[in-house]
Amino acid sequence: MTTDSEIIQRSLQQPAAFAELFDRHARAVNAFATYRVGRHAAEDVLSETFLVAFRRRADFDTDIESAMPWLLGIASRLIRRHRALEAKQWKSFAASISRQEHSTLGDLEDAMSRVDAEREVETLKTRIAALAPKDREALLLYAWQGMSYDEVAATAPRARRHRADG
Incomplete structure (x- = not known):
């Protein structure tokens, strides 16, 4: 060797x-x-x-x-x-x-919160897309349009009638 x-x-x-x-x-x-x-x-x-x-x-x-x-x-x-x-x-x-000021650390925390929020939004998009169309419409009217439960209930039958009429 x-x-x-x-x-x-x-x-x-x-x-x-x-x-x-x-x-x-x-x-x-x-x-x-x-x-x-x-x-x-x-x-x-x-x-x-x-x-x-x-x-x-x-x-x-x-x-x-x-x-x-x-x-x-x-x-x-x-x-x-x-x-x-x-x-x-x-x-x-x-x-x-x-050396960074406290506000800079606050900015970092805000950025991390935004990243967490973006992840949650992606999860929510998937879950919302999986809902039945009627349920998805009611949820979005409530969440995005700020309608009360009664307003959503009043809107939902009309939306169905319009689709049936169209």
Whole structure:
């Protein structure tokens, strides 16, 4: 069995040989990254780790047979950088929120309420469309025209008569 060191040396002349190193260690690097930063970010760390390793393969100490410590060291640095960037983004976000006035937070709440209302309207449209035509007409006369129950009752028979007459 070839050592990681031999694979890396061979990849200097045959870059495609580096894929063997990926096949050998990707699962372990991904597990390490997943444990540290979660599944979604781990995929980025994994690919970036092997990209960095490929670019820096000439710097690998060929006296060391296993590349695993080297790869995990690269992954660790990438994870630290990822976390530092994430922390900076969260601090920036928190600062921008704290600078906003209360009315801006009120605007955000209003916007969220509008989104919730739009969802409910879509649900209501479906339910209203499923009503029998007579019931739908009575509901809309009440809700949209502001008619009382008695006015709706008085309107409904006339509407049926007009349809029958037409």
